[in-house]
Amino acid sequence: MVKHIVMWNVRGETPEQKKESAVLVKTAFESLSGKIPGLTRLEVGLDVSAVDYACDVVLYTEFESQESLDAYASHPEHLRVKQIVGDIRIARHQVDYV
Template sequence: MVKHIVMWNVRGETSEQKKESAMLVKTAFESLSGKIPGLTKLEVGLDVSAVDYACDVVLYTEFENQELLDAYASHPEHLRVKQIVGDVRIARHQVDYI
């Protein structure tokens, strides 16, 4: 099993705009559930700490193996979501581990 974690900071001049952007990311990734081969777990969380160094959104996923995680990168549904997220993100961080 491979764990894939991604965190983003999103656009927004006000806290309400940032919340809307974060919800857009959350909804977009949650729409992938059941559509990606080998994706066995998917969680999306929004930051509630409000500390200045926190990321706004976190994606936690588990894949059966590295090959299926690699295939996810070019899956059409993932590419659709990636485009949505790209329009609102200002920073992205990623960790993959076994």
């Protein structure tokens, strides 16, 4: 199993705008559930700490194998979501581990 974790900071001039952006990211990624072969778990969380160094959104996923994760990168549904998120993210951090 490979775990793939991604965190983003999103655009927004006000806390309300940032929350709207974060919810859009959450909704977009949750739409992938059941559509990606080898993706066995998908969870999206929104930060509730409000500390200045926190990321706004986290994606936690588990894949059956490295090959499944590699295929996910170019899957049409993932590319669709990536396009949505690309315009509203201002920072991205990622960790993959076995």
